[in-house]
Amino acid sequence: MNWRPRLVALDIDGTLTPVGSNDISPAVKAAITRVTEHGTMVVLCTGRSLIGTTPIAAQLPAALALCSNGAVWWDPAKDEITKRTTFDPGPTIKTLQALLPGAVFAVEQTGVGNLSLGHFLPGDLxxxxxxxxxxxxxxxxxxRLVMRWLDRTPAELSFAVKDLELPGIEWSVDHTEPWLTAVPPNVTKGTALDELSKELGISAEDALAIGDGSNDVEMLKWAGLGVAMGQAPAHVHAVADVVGPTVVEDGAxxxxxxxxxx
Known part of the structure; x- marks a missing residue:
């Protein structure tokens, strides 16, 4: 194949690392280093908050990180937040509390941590x-607002929210945990990458994106070549151009x- 991307967008959890881990394999690190050595821009695109993205960026030659599903843009080289989009979480929390008794919530304090309404599991935040x-x-x-439905399964959460309408935000559910993430309206990994690429003068057709979750769908659809990780759920495979190996096989x-x- 002669095509070579000018921009590579990479999810973190389930793509570069096992979910919730900061461990990037030597093979993945080496591959990303080769990308930058060829002059291609690497962009980390993650649902993680800035503070959760920091230990990943420290291991990689990434040019930019789109955190919180694109709501927070961060330049690792300058350690500078270049863009931050917010929303008021109150109405969303009220709606979810009524629908999902026992759910706990946390709102991101960028660069610090979270304010928590209820107690999450160790390692969640x-x-x-x-x-x-x-x-x-x-x-x-x-x-970024996150919610965990305690003592429930991902399947139970997906079923409970299948007809849910949450106006004024973008939201997605996780396929590995009973977890929901909400960000400001019209903010997705795909919209953030589209805006960034236009600023850089790089077309979507010249971009490669790799991801594994529901929050990666818009990113995979946007990119000229969208690759779903092998362990991704069926609806993510369905929007990808290619399905690659799994994260445990160093698929990225x-x-x-x-x-x-x-």
Missing amino acids: WGVTTDATFDEIADIPTP AQVLSRFFPA
């Missing part, structure tokens, strides 16, 4: 977690090596 009341977090503009490294061989 990055950074410092501070307990708060509904009134304390409802009107705080945030780029295998895909990148097709265009940036050792």
